[in-house]
Amino acid sequence: MKFICQKDDLMQGLSIASKASATRSPQPVLECVCVSADLSGVRLQCTDLQMGIETAVPAMVAEEGRVLLSARLLNEIVRKLPSGEVTVSVNASNRATISAGGSKTTLQGASAEDFPALPAVPEDAPIEIPQALLRDMIRQTGFAVSQEDTRPILMGIYLEVEEDTLTLVALDGFRLARRRGRLLSPAGRVTAVVSGHYFIEAGKILGDDEAPARLALSKTHLLLRTKGFTVIIRLLEGEYIKYRQLLPPSYAISTRVRCGELADCIDRASLMAREGKNNLLRFSIRKDKLSITSNSEMGEVYEEMDVETTGSDIDIAFNVRYITEAVKSIDEEQFLFQLNSNISPCVLVPTEGEDFLYLVLPVRTAG
Amino acid sequence: MKFICQKDDLMQGLSIASKASATRSPQPVLECVCVSADLSGVRLQCTDLQMGIETAVPAMVAEEGRVLLSARLLNEIVRKLPSGEVTVSVNASNRATISAGGSKTTLQGASAEDFPALPAVPEDAPIEIPQALLRDMIRQTGFAVSQEDTRPILMGIYLEVEEDTLTLVALDGFRLARRRGRLLSPAGRVTAVVSGHYFIEAGKILGDDEAPARLALSKTHLLLRTKGFTVIIRLLEGEYIKYRQLLPPSYAISTRVRCGELADCIDRASLMAREGKNNLLRFSIRKDKLSITSNSEMGEVYEEMDVETTGSDIDIAFNVRYITEAVKSIDEEQFLFQLNSNISPCVLVPTEGEDFLYLVLPVRTAG
Known part of the structure; x- marks a missing residue:
């Protein structure tokens, strides 16, 4: 095998593909x-x-071939090369030589015979969506995926396509995140549960532009294809929770808040909540004021901001992590806090439409 | 106590001063x-x-007083505050209230009675040098300070003032770093050994400009004062090594190399040296070529660059860490590699003058 390519192209392809390589495997x-x-x-x-993950690298191929090389070492070797042309050649003993300028590195490889083929996923009914939107949707739901394997299905992100809408849902028993986005064209109805950990990793390599990402599903795998790469992720087996039943049908209290200001208040109050190990933020909503307090042996934080509320006054407490992650994942300038009582779910939604929905269970406190 | 100041001033003062606070102390x-x-x-x-460390914060003082507050918590609280005015007040029970906009945090403090006074260092014979130069000099010698307490004096940086020159020296038995800089005015002759760890920490808070830094010495402490802060560091007790005796009087071989190119070659070759756990870089100097090789079970690296050599050809091996740290600390475009044999010290010096000198012992290899 022998080919010539640009260092930057090879480095980019390697850095994406090797996100799917195992770091320490018995195989x-x-x-x-x-x-x-x-x-x-x-x-x-x-x-x-x-x-x-599969990536393509623009190259002049002088001799065909296949070889397995240490993903970690090849990444490090190529990253340190001078910019410009790189020549890669592999001899009959699978020994690769990587040359650029005055630098020549040999790296012992192995036969590609035993490398597992990536599963085939038919792309006859592709689902297309701008890649930056998909990236945001994964990020804005992935944080709510369960980290505990007591109910493995909750370690997945539920994916639902209906007509021209993609919905992603994650929940862990304490909070729920739902995000909706418009497809580039209608695509019928399908559902699947994708491994949360791997879907989040795949989301991170998606670009920050409107170029289309294509999704396709087989019974066992999700395919995610962009111009630069193809990712195949295993689906989780089993039925997902009927999450719609968890959403309250209506709300007695609705408070409009400015997202950045609330995030800053929560950030400051979280300091004492974490310090005190109780991890508790107490919200008091009074018509036009929202105050947040936290305390520990070392002291107290009191934060106050202007809001607009319809409905009665309420005092409610949240786990600092769950409310922080929900508020931080909202990109809008304003949103609505919707509540019924201090022992029933609180829901964060846009002031218009239903692009996102974050549900957080409150913490019951004494007194 | 009560004062009003700007958040950014308070944050900057705290972030510098708290570099001297202990993280977990029985006191x-x-x-x-x-x-x-x-x-x-x-x-x-x-x-x-x-x-x-002592810093001053511009403030309007409404009520005098002193208090001890957790350095870690106060740093975190102030960092998260909105920009603008901050009001700090402390009541008779040493409870501080930090207010800014709609945010109010209380933090329990303690009486300042038990806080140890910083040692006094007379400044009657100050030594003045541009702070960026001092910062570079500490960085460019500090890496060679010994990390082992078998000879505690080698854990210090030797400081020598003679007329208008400040010399810093560090050595650990395998390599030596010496850096010289011009004082702003002549300052007699003094020597001291400053704790390397703390001198390096102090160097990191020095600014990147020509503003003067003032040094002063007592029998037990070094004082380092700039416009923004004062640092006091304990001196190490004992005599420093007579390091001049370690420097070869002359060299048979001198090779002029380009620093950036050599650093890149060493960086690439270090990959296999570290991978192979032998940590060995082999240099071959041939008149107008320098080649560097390294190897491990996984492969080999061969690097070649143009140089200008006077003297005979030589093959010599170095520990990858020692040669890397010496070459990386050189800011010049070119420097001279000076050698006598492959079992005697190698010295890196400027092409002109004697601003820096790095000595590295070679590794004896079989064959």
Whole structure:
């Protein structure tokens, strides 16, 4: 095998593909990147069997071939190379030579025979959405995925397509995050539960622009394809929670708040809540004022901000982490806090539409 | 006590002073910042008994007083405040209230009675040098300070003033770093050994400009004063090594190298040296070529660059860390590699003058 490419192209392809490589695996092939060169160009593949990523690297291929190389070492070698042309050649013993300028590195590789093929996912009914929107949607729900494997299905992100709308949902028994986005074209109805950990990792490599990302589903896998790469992620087995039943049908109290100001108040109040180990933020809503307090042995924080409320006054307490993560994931300037009582779910929604919904259970406090 | 100041001024003063606070100490006062307000303004002091730092904060003082507050918590509280005016008031029970806009935090403090006074250092014979130069000099020698307490004196940086020159020296038995800088005015002759760890920490808070830093010495302490802060550091007791005896009187081989190119070659070669756990870089100097090789079970790196050599060809090996740290600390575009044999010290010096000198012992290798 032999090809010539640009250092920056190779580095970018490697840094994306190797996100799917295992760091320490009993199967050494899973720590490798499979480099393939043929008439169509150079492809890089990594997989830890839960997720697989394939990237293409623009290259002049002089000799076809396939080889497995340590993903970690190849990344480090290429990253340190001078900018410009890089020549990669591999001999019959799978020993690769990577040359650029006065630098020449040899790296012992292995036969690509044992590298697991990425699962095929038919793309006959693709779902298309701008990649930056998908990235935000994953980030804005992923934080609510359960970290505990007592109910494995909650470690997934529920994905639902209906007509021209993609809905992502995550919940962990204390809070729920739902995010909706418009598809580039209608796509029928499908649902799946995608491994939260891997969907979040895939979200991080999506770009910050309107270029389309294509989703496709088989019975066992999700495919996510953009111009730069293809990701395959295992689906979780089982039925997802019927999450709609968890949403209150109506709310007695609605408070309009400015998101940035509330996030700052919560950030300051969280200091004493964490210091006191009670992790408790107490909200008091009074018509046009919202105050937040926290305390510990070391002291107290009192924060006050102007709001607009319809409904009665209320005192309610939240776990600092759950309310912080919900508020921080909101990109809007304003949103609505909707409540019924201090022992029933609180819901954060946009002032218009239903692009996002965050539900947080309050903490019952004495007195 | 009561004063009003700007959030950014208070934050800057705190972030500098608290570098001298202890993180976990059996004496809780050492984890505190001592806040003093009097007619001259507001001062912040921290000390862990090895190092003390005092900063001044521009403030309108309404009521004088002193209090000890948790350095960690006060830092976090102030950092999160909105920009603008901050009011700090402390009641008779040492409870502080920090208010800004709609935010009010109370923090329980303690009496300042038990806070240790910073040692006095007479400034009758000050040594003045541009602060950015001093900062660089500490950084460019500090890496060679010994990390092992078998010879405690080597954990210090040797400081020598002679006429208008400040010399800093550090060595650890495998390498030596010497850096010279011009004082703003002649200052007689003094020597001292300053705790390396604390001198390095103090160097990090020095600014990046030509403003003067003033040094003064007592028998037990170094004082370092700039416009923004005063640092007091304990001196180490004992005689420093007579380091001049370690420098070869002459060199048979001298190679002129480009610093950035060499640093890149070493960086790439270090990958396999570290991977192979032998940590060995082999240099081959041939008239107009310098090649560097390293190897491990996984592969080899070969790097080649153009140089200008006077003297015979030589093959010599270095520990990757020692040669890397020496080369990386050189800011010049070119420097000279000076050698006698592959079992005697190698010295890196400027092409002109003697602003810096790095000595590295080679590694003896079989064959």
